[in-house]
Amino acid sequence: MQFFAWCMIAAGFGMAIGSFGTGLGQGLAVKSAVEGVARNPGASGKIMTIMLIGLAMIESLAIYVFVVAMIILFANPFTAQVMQLAAAGR
């Protein structure tokens, strides 16, 4: 039964670490975009487009972590085995 506790811990911590890196990365992207617009307000359309594309790319890393967390929690491939072992051990 400790298996499920570790699953919860893994999903929670995984998501936290994934969001940490993504937050830093996206912050750097927005920083450069805002500096670029401040230097050259006429290019703000192009800069915003490129910034949004970059943000979506960086966000996808957090989303991969989210998908792994969902798989651990809801589509865990080892749950049946663990339940069998727990029932057999009892």
Added chain:
Amino acid sequence: MIHPFLFLKSLAEQLHIGEHVLYTWLVMLLLIIVACMVKSSIKTIPSGLQNFFEPIVASIEGMVEENMGPHGKAYFPLIAAIAFFILTSNLIALIPGFYPPTANLNTNAAIALTVFAMTHIIGVKEHGLAYFKHFCGPVIWLAPLIVPIEIIGHLARPLSLTLRLFGNMYGHEIVLMIFFTLVPFLVPLPMMLMGVMVAFIQTFVFMLLAMIYIAGALEEAH
């Protein structure tokens, strides 16, 4: 763990197909009906529905021409179809009773694999069998190092396209369901606003990546 209330659920259970297939058909029907409505009323001075779609189609065509060059204009229908389908699928997520087909892994995998297959088919069509020299890198004696890297990179593309769109849409659905369970009164509204933004951004990113991959197959070798 899907939407608890879907208005086509009984039809999906009767036909023994998944909800995502049924809602894909619904989105297709919607797009075809709107397209026929626009087609039947095309005038030189646009008005109404044609007025709404002209700037959208013109901007997609501009992006296709900018990213894929003059050879790439022939692939505009593919890119525009992908863009409209994903946009409509993402936006119906916000209407209660509808399930976005892009929140299911299978729909996204289908679109991503289509783009992957088209990349290589277009590459072979443009360059013949010399297309596979693209994988060997700039210098021929580096090929044993570069070919595995290129293969992994190419296989990672449909995977990342699928997972990015799936994660965004499915994650949004999960967050909305949790908010509705906790505080259904006004708290889900900011998340739904973010859902609109995410729908447009993910459509744009998918379309742009598809254009970049196909343009990469169309261009000359290094």
